[in-house]
Amino acid sequence: MFGKGLIKGLQITWREMLAQKVTVQYPDEQIPLPDRYHGRFELDADKCIACMLCANACPNKVIQIERTRVGKKQYLTKYVMRIEYCMFCGLCVESCNQDALRFSKVFNMNQYFRSRVRLTLADRPAPAEEPAEEAGSEQEAKKKAPAPKKPAGAGSEAAAGKS
Ligand code: SF4
Ligand code: SF4
Numbered sequence: 001m002f003g004k005g006l007i008k009g010l011q012i013t014w015r016e017m018l019a020q021k022v023t024v025q026y027p028d029e030q031i032p033l034p035d036r037y038h039g040r041f042e043l044d045a046d047k048c049i050a051c052m053l054c055a056n057a058c059p060n061k062v063i064q065i066e067r068t069r070v071g072k073k074q075y076l077t078k079y080v081m082r083i084e085y086c087m088f089c090g091l092c093v094e095s096c097n098q099d100a101l102r103f104s105k106v107f108n109m110n111q112y113f114r115s116r117v118r119l120t121l122a123d124r125p126a127p128a129e130e131p132a133e134e135a136g137s138e139q140e141a142k143k144k145a146p147a148p149k150k151p152a153g154a155g156s157e158a159a160a161g162k163s
Helices: 002-018 053-057 091-095 132-144 154-162
Strands: 041-043 063-070 073-081 101-103 119-123
Touching: 041 119, 053 063, 053 091, 091 101
Parallel strands: none
Antiparallel strands: 041 101, 063 073, 073 119
């Protein structure tokens, strides 16, 4: 009885010793993460239009957005995530139709102090005027827009007046 148990145990030991190792020596080694990994959030503040879709999509009210009206548009001034309440469900990222909010592959978000856990992804003052690029693009769009059609008789009347 004792001898059988010992042989079985040794068989398992030898099998596991020769099997492929799955343990990774973190942090020297890391397993590759999939492309759709839900890690730390990244925000491209220049793409963000402060539409609040992500904040409204979040069931835990994690996202706090501050915005200011500049010209005709809303301008993002502050974007804070109370990440301690986040469950990384991805609803906010899916709701962003500007591709401004994304997941990265960074998972190491531990902090020594609780006060440092929150993620401030944007904190900037609003410009006094609408950025020149956007104002310029609006003007270009106006130029490109087709001119309103004249009434059918208007052109012929002017031509008749000249002759
Ligand atoms: S991942 Fe889910 S819980 Fe976290 S901020 Fe986005 S919507 Fe909210
Ligand atoms: S991150 Fe996307 S959804 Fe959220 S406010 Fe900015 S543009 Fe809107």
